[in-house]
Amino acid sequence: MIREESRKIIEQYVEAYNSFDIEGMVNLLHEDIVFQNFSGGEMNVETKGIQPFRELAQQSTAMFSSRRQKITHFENADDKIAVHVDYEAIVAIDLPNGLKAGDKIELKGTSLFQMEHGRIIRIEDHS
Template sequence: MSNEAQQRQIIESYVKAYNAFDVAGMVKDMHHDIVFENIADGITNHKILGISAFLHQAEQATAYFREREQRIKSISFEEDVAEVEVSYSGVVGVDLPNGMQAGEELTLEGKSIFYFENGKITKLQDIS
């Protein structure tokens, strides 16, 4: 299997696990020193270092939504970096600090950038 095919499989597996609220499945292909960044309007508003911190955050986030779905629109590869265009939709599960209320629907377009090393995700950036 080519590097690109393996990376595509890892990304598709991650998204499938994300949609199923399967945190263990989300982290199975992550390096223990994973770096996660959430970037909105060009500003990094959240950064996580290490798999245990990522696990903790991902488990907490499952409570924020009743439903959530990322759909892959396209994936482009350059060396060990994959840029994934995604559509996101979700139904908020609890009242959120940003003013969204439980039951409200959220939709957005964005991208996720996956960085790979030795078949593991070493960095993940979610950009909206």
């Protein structure tokens, strides 16, 4: 069973993410946060620590004019919490992967969260 406290922290994190509230996101993280992004089964981004995470989050805000993760459901995944999301975003700038400003991205993904001492210590985004 997922602890209510952990669920609320994750919901606050997603709300801050959707609002481009970087400090709101960072305030929920453990100082040793590890963030990894996987696309098609391959890791394409990794940060370790608060400052590298903050820098990545600031860079990503410039890439999207809007973005929204909608949590569809939570489930236990070993020592992590799997959060299934529907994701939508509008690209703000032309990107190296061929997406152009104004393009819409829609996908389903799963984020794995690990908690330590009431803070998020690990996030793995899978799409």
